[in-house]
Amino acid sequence: MPEGLKDPEGNWFAIHSGTLGFMVNVDALDCAPVPTSWEDLLKPEYQGMVGYLDPASAFVGYVGAVAVNLAILAEKPAKPTLVMVHHHPFISGIDHMDSQPLINPNAFAEVISKHAQVERVLCGHLHRSVQARFANTLAISCPGVSHQVSLDLTRNGPSRFQLEPPGYLLHQWSKANGMITHQGLIDHYPGSFPFYDANGLID
Template identity: 45%
Template sequence: MIAQLSDLHFSLTPLFGGRVDTAHMARRAIDAVLRLEPSPDAVIITGDLTEHGLPEEYAALERELARLPMPLYAVPGNHDRRDAFRQVWSRRQSLPEAGPLHVAADLGGVRLIGLDTLVEDQPHGRLDPEGLGFLAQALDAGTGDCALLFMHHPPLDCGIAKMDSIRLQQGAAELERMLLDHPEVERVLCGHVHRNIQARFANTICNIAPSVAHQIVPDFNRTDVIRALLDPPAFLLHRVKRGHAISHLIYVDPSTAVASE
């Protein structure tokens, strides 16, 4: 099982006029992962680990994430900064000394491939030829049984006008073409939109995770603003069985189970 946390926006001071304490929310999300039975085999984070990309934010978040005993893989989102991310994250994930922070790993028959779509200082994403080349190599090096691709920016429109204007703006068509030849890719896992959304992409499923902090109002027609919403924080849990993924939405805050009779 692979837990997917997204859009932590970890900040040392609360956001939105003090109303959203993302450091506290990250702690609660980690608590929720630790409560899972069985424990996930790995955790992936689909970007926006921090709000401001500050080294001190990554360091404080890293202290919280250190409570997770399983392997962790992450890619940056538009709120992240590569250098600060690299400085802290290279202790747990083998990263190149410069350039994009793509990652590939094998996990019991599941190929995990993370793509860095960050364009520094821009909200939209990009997958350049180098990133597509990394993906092609990473897929070819896999067993061909099952691969989960993860990246921050969705490669498709989700219908929320303002978010669609800052989605993956370059490389989406090339990615779609490449995935048509790779039926082993069970999911394209994204963040960025702070809502749980599913859509067909190539011959696979694109699954956008909610945030473990604030969510986003589904303003389908507004192009002027992105509004945050305090819906319950949640994350995704992907269970891979015989090469096929089944994805569950898990709320961070535990609710009371009703005993069966």
């Protein structure tokens, strides 16, 4: 390395750059066109045909997935977007769950806050529906489908769960109303029943 580029105390760092691309087996496409974008890979004709390094076990796969998502956010600033992570990036008040949050939520918030098209940040992990303001948008955890974490907001409360009804979130977007989120329970209940009959409101 040229002397003029060396730190007198021997400090240094390396920059790595790479190009992400598609390798396509055209014989396996079964007459489908060759994909030319990441969004193409979401089309139904490619279902079950896409392979990728597992971001949970291969760092190259993780970095690639992050880079692609950042690029798509930057390219489509007007497209309403949901961003999904597993661990919650906010403080829920349930202490034993808050000891296992999203790692480095401030860095995540810095990214999200730059993209006004992010309508929701969705997460799981809490096994309870919790909403919080986060990075200029709304963060929501989805209720669990197996059990719910006990709603205990006492300091250093015990790690417990209970068998409340499983639930889900349904997100509906329209140009007129934006993003609306509904919560439903997964079970069989009596109903539905009318509010009105031929005589008006039923009391």
